Amino acid sequence: MTAGNPGTPAETHARWLIRGVTVLGDGVQGSRVTDMLLSGGSVTAVQSGLNHSGARVLDADGLIALPGLVDLHTHLREPGREDAETVETGTAAAALGGYTAVHAMANTDPVADNAGVVEQVWRLGRTAGHCDVQPVGAVTFGLAGARLAELGTMADSAARVRVFSDDGRCVSDPLLMRRALEYVKAFDGVIAQHAQDPRLTEGAQLNEGEMSARLGLAGWPAVAEEAIIARDCLLAAHVGSALHICHVSTAGSVEIIRWAKSKGWPVTAEVTPHHLLLTDEFAVDYDPVFKVNPPLRTGADVAELRRALADGTIDCVATDHAPHPVEAKETEWAEAAFGMTGLETALRVVHQAMVDTGLLDWRGVADRMSVRPARIGRLTRQGIPLAVGAPANLTLYDPAAPAEAVVSAGASKSRNTPFAGMELPGRVLATFLRGVPTVLDGKLA
Amino acid sequence: MKRHLISAADLSRADALLILDTAEELAGLADRPIKKLPTLRGRTVVNLFYEDSTRTRISFEAAAKRLSADVINFSAKGSSVAKGESLKDTALTLEAMGADAVVIRHGASGAAHRLAGWVRGSVLNAGDGTHEHPTQALLDAFTIRRRLVGGSGGPSPRGNTVGARGAGLDGLRVTIVGDVLHSRVARSNVLLLSTLGAEVTLAAPPTLLPHAVGSWPCTVSYDLDSELPKSDVVMMLRVQQERMTDAYFPSVREYSRRYGLDAARMARLPEHAIVMHPGPMNRGVEIAAEVADSVRSTIVEQVANGVTTRMAVLYLLLGGTEFPATEFRAVAR
Numbered sequence A: 001m002t003a004g005n006p007g008t009p010a011e012t013h014a015r016w017l018i019r020g021v022t023v024l025g026d027g028v029q030g031s032r033v034t035d036m037l038l039s040g041g042s043v044t045a046v047q048s049g050l051n052h053s054g055a056r057v058l059d060a061d062g063l064i065a066l067p068g069l070v071d072l073h074t075h076l077r078e079p080g081r082e083d084a085e086t087v088e089t090g091t092a093a094a095a096l097g098g099y100t101a102v103h104a105m106a107n108t109d110p111v112a113d114n115a116g117v118v119e120q121v122w123r124l125g126r127t128a129g130h131c132d133v134q135p136v137g138a139v140t141f142g143l144a145g146a147r148l149a150e151l152g153t154m155a156d157s158a159a160r161v162r163v164f165s166d167d168g169r170c171v172s173d174p175l176l177m178r179r180a181l182e183y184v185k186a187f188d189g190v191i192a193q194h195a196q197d198p199r200l201t202e203g204a205q206l207n208e209g210e211m212s213a214r215l216g217l218a219g220w221p222a223v224a225e226e227a228i229i230a231r232d233c234l235l236a237a238h239v240g241s242a243l244h245i246c247h248v249s250t251a252g253s254v255e256i257i258r259w260a261k262s263k264g265w266p267v268t269a270e271v272t273p274h275h276l277l278l279t280d281e282f283a284v285d286y287d288p289v290f291k292v293n294p295p296l297r298t299g300a301d302v303a304e305l306r307r308a309l310a311d312g313t314i315d316c317v318a319t320d321h322a323p324h325p326v327e328a329k330e331t332e333w334a335e336a337a338f339g340m341t342g343l344e345t346a347l348r349v350v351h352q353a354m355v356d357t358g359l360l361d362w363r364g365v366a367d368r369m370s371v372r373p374a375r376i377g378r379l380t381r382q383g384i385p386l387a388v389g390a391p392a393n394l395t396l397y398d399p400a401a402p403a404e405a406v407v408s409a410g411a412s413k414s415r416n417t418p419f420a421g422m423e424l425p426g427r428v429l430a431t432f433l434r435g436v437p438t439v440l441d442g443k444l445a
Numbered sequence B: 001m002k003r004h005l006i007s008a009a010d011l012s013r014a015d016a017l018l019i020l021d022t023a024e025e026l027a028g029l030a031d032r033p034i035k036k037l038p039t040l041r042g043r044t045v046v047n048l049f050y051e052d053s054t055r056t057r058i059s060f061e062a063a064a065k066r067l068s069a070d071v072i073n074f075s076a077k078g079s080s081v082a083k084g085e086s087l088k089d090t091a092l093t094l095e096a097m098g099a100d101a102v103v104i105r106h107g108a109s110g111a112a113h114r115l116a117g118w119v120r121g122s123v124l125n126a127g128d129g130t131h132e133h134p135t136q137a138l139l140d141a142f143t144i145r146r147r148l149v150g151g152s153g154g155p156s157p158r159g160n161t162v163g164a165r166g167a168g169l170d171g172l173r174v175t176i177v178g179d180v181l182h183s184r185v186a187r188s189n190v191l192l193l194s195t196l197g198a199e200v201t202l203a204a205p206p207t208l209l210p211h212a213v214g215s216w217p218c219t220v221s222y223d224l225d226s227e228l229p230k231s232d233v234v235m236m237l238r239v240q241q242e243r244m245t246d247a248y249f250p251s252v253r254e255y256s257r258r259y260g261l262d263a264a265r266m267a268r269l270p271e272h273a274i275v276m277h278p279g280p281m282n283r284g285v286e287i288a289a290e291v292a293d294s295v296r297s298t299i300v301e302q303v304a305n306g307v308t309t310r311m312a313v314l315y316l317l318l319g320g321t322e323f324p325a326t327e328f329r330a331v332a333r
Helices: A009-013 A087-096 A115-128 A151-156 A174-187 A210-215 A222-239 A251-262 A273-277 A280-285 A299-311 A346-355 A362-376 B013-031 B054-066 B087-096 B111-116 B134-148 B184-195 B224-230 B241-245 B252-259 B299-319 B325-332
Strands: A016-023 A032-039 A042-046 A056-059 A064-067 A069-074 A099-104 A132-135 A190-193 A242-245 A267-271 A394-398 A427-433 A436-440 B044-049 B070-075 B101-106 B122-128 B173-177 B199-203 B219-221 B233-236 B274-276
Touching: A064 A362, A069 A087, A069 A346, A069 A362, A087 A099, A087 A115, A087 A427, A087 A436, A099 A394, A099 A427, A115 A132, A115 A151, A151 A174, A174 A190, A174 A222, A174 A242, A190 A222, A210 A280, A222 A242, A222 A251, A251 A267, A251 A299, A267 A299, A267 A362, A273 A299, A273 A346, A299 A346, A346 A362, B013 B134, B013 B184, B013 B299, B044 B054, B044 B087, B054 B070, B054 B101, B054 B122, B054 B299, B087 B101, B087 B111, B101 B111, B101 B299, B111 B122, B122 B134, B122 B299, B134 B184, B134 B233, B134 B274, B134 B299, B173 B184, B173 B224, B184 B199, B199 B224, B219 B224, B274 B299
Parallel strands: A016 A056, A016 A064, A069 A099, A099 A132, A190 A242, A242 A267, B044 B070, B044 B101, B101 B122, B173 B199, B173 B233, B199 B219, B233 B274
Antiparallel strands: A016 A032, A032 A042, A064 A394, A394 A427, A427 A436
């Protein structure tokens, strides 16, 4: 995006000297401790011993500088469900989690299936100023799965939509999916599929397996996801269009994506933090805070998803941040809404699930949570490794912060985090958007 | 024993035997002119029923009243629930009224479990969605023990009316037939009967078995006929109307032909074997009228045993951990 800064001129032009920060290697050079100067919205110097007078100084001893995180999958709920989240509160949560850009999903009310709504959401994001908001457009009118929304008009709008998704619902009609994939080629678009065969998941509540059998909850079989992914990979190959697969949750899906990629097909995929850490066994007490779509799967699935993220079969982590008001979760399981919040905890979860397990180093985290999602989302000024000349979108993270229990109350309007009470490592200390701090000392700036 | 009875898995073998033995003590009461004990005088039991189930509600109501508890029947129909009140708000209302026990029947699996987190009193699960119905399993175990486990511990001649106290169901072969996938009765029975030592077999079309049934403590068969000669107990499950139209099996006639218990199939059972059904029955679908009305059938006994068993559960959850036999006998006389 090319949006200007909403901050005051003084803030906009303030220079920041980040002192003693760990900058990740670029493959040629290893990680090193250095100073970094942010000026005019860009990184203007990266070297030791910078002593720039007039710049505000942030002592970053022990902190890692990551390129600002990019979320491909966020539900900001506005317009329509401002009781659950607004663009203001959702992006504040994003900034606190280290994000400098989020993709706002289209299942709002009204649905983001036209230029008016996507431009509204985009403008709300600019006003809020906590991070860039890139609206996702619906694939079909009203998410009804019947006819294509005006994809080209949304692409040409001020919001410059490139990612299209009926997320929450699957584009299950194979012909419509084919047409959507083909059509967005004209403007380098990508279709992000919520892979769920609707007939195989009627009334589905929980991963079909031992837990659903024991708890008497209608099963959500892995095959309902895998069958759609297999079909869509074949379609993407046939028409040569970009397919992105949302929230991959099963080991079988990984196998199919691995196969599609081995053919060189234009397929990318994401995994959520919760699918990297939690299993369906958390449903044992019927607490709907663990109810999510696709559902939490088994330990074997979690292990395979981690491996796939590590080896790049799964391109990125995306939160599927899905806020819901208290009453949508304080109810019987079958009555409760699907979804979990995730923006404020994503990096810490990935730290625990991927870094502490030795599967990914911090450079890998930067790649999977910033570089690749920005590329998939066609964001040209986000997800750029921190070097001189790069946009000053960055996150300062303390990997050595002692593990602390997650609290459910945060910047998000909703409290439906499945991680509440769980001890997670690390802490986001600061986030900068085009050189302007959105978070300092772990609090909104 | 735990404070609540939500799943048959909550019961250890000792817990289950304590309930059955207590029920055996209480069974004598039903034959006396005055069927009432003062045990739960001043305690309040709420029957919270979100689904129509006259037989279960009446059974719990009779059980609570015979123990002198105050009973409040809270039917979701025509109440604040119909106006959209949440389960949690209803729970808080019951809590404010001082319910010592809440008996809940609900269409959602896990409703009893959720309720237990919101009230201080004991929660008795009287059937939650397609999850469990533990008192049904207890009354079934009680019925099986009375019919098939004599004082010596082995199978006894039919007509034995007193179950062997302290005895489990060790070695008895129980075949549960029908829609296991959607059956809370089946789930509770598999857990409880296996806890009590029975060998449980599920006989059903593959479409009506959970995908992960292999993890359950039982064996599975698609062929009812081969199971019958080795069954001590055959428990028929009700086929719900809605399954008949949702591709679980091609037609009612075919279901009945392959898994229905008719007179010819009944003849393949060992002489001592009994036929059970939790009710209400679809005569002519899963069970033929001549089977339901035969001497092997325990269906009416199950209803009577339901009251006795639920008395035992209410007594143990609300009254104490052990049945004071001498005190009871003095009062009963």
